[in-house]
C-alpha cells in the first residue's frame with residue numbers, strides 16, 4: 001500500500017508582490033497558527049520579498065520558496081539568483097522548470113535538471129514542473145511529453161524528501177480551464193509509475209505530486225481529492241490570503 005505523503009499547497013506569486021503584499025502572507029501565517037491543517041503550506045514570492053516575508057512570518061508554520069535559481073552557486077551571471085542565495089534569504093524550496101520559464105527563457109530539461117541539482121546542493125527542496133501544451137494534449141501526447149520532461153529534468157540527487165513534482169498543463173495555467181478529474185488522475189498515475197523507474201525503491205510512492213493550473217476555491221476540493229494528487233501549486237488564487245486559505249482548507 002502506498003503511504004500517502006502529507007499534502008503541500010504552495011502559492012506561486014510569479015512576478016507579483018510589493019512590500020504592501022506582505023500583509024497577505026501575514027494573514028496566511030496567522031490562520032495557520034489558529035487552525036489545525038493537515039497539509040504543509042508554502043508561498044513562493046518574488047526573490048525581492050523572500051527576506052522581508054521571512055521576517056514578517058517569523059515563527060509561523062508558513063514555508064517559503066523561490067521561483068527559479070541559477071545552476072551555479074555564484075559567478076558572473078548578471079540578474080540571476082543562486083539556490084544558496086535563496087536559502088540565505090529564507091527559502092526552504094525553489095520552483096524549477098516552470099512552463100513560463102521554459103517558454104520565456106527557453107529552459108531545457110537539461111538546464112532544469114541542473115537547477116534542481118543546485119537546489120539539492122543548497123539544501124532546498126526542488127519543485128520540478130512538467131506539463132504539456134494544448135497542441136500536445138490534442139495530439140494525445142500528454143503522457144509522453146510529461147514522461148520525457150520528468151526523465152530529463154530529474155537529477156540523480158532526487159529523493160522523496162528533497163523533491164516535489166508539479167504537473168501543470170500549460171493550457172490550464174491562468175486560463176480558468178482545468179483537465180477533467182480522469183485526465184489529472186491519468187497523468188499523475190503515469191508520473192508515479194515513471195518515478196518508479198527513475199528513483200530508488202520506496203521513494204516514488206512518497207514523492208509529493210502537485211497539480212497546478214487554474215486551481216481556485218471552487219475546484220480545489222475536487223482536484224485535491226484525486227488519487228495521486230498530493231497538493232496544489234496555485235498561481236493567481238494564491239495572491240489573496242482569503243482565496244489561498246480556502247484552497248488550503250480544501251486539502252482536508
Ligand code: 13P
Nearest residue numbers: 012173174213214235236
Ligand atoms: P494559475 O493558478 O494562475 O493558473 O497558475 C498556475 C501556476 O502556474 C502555478 O505555478
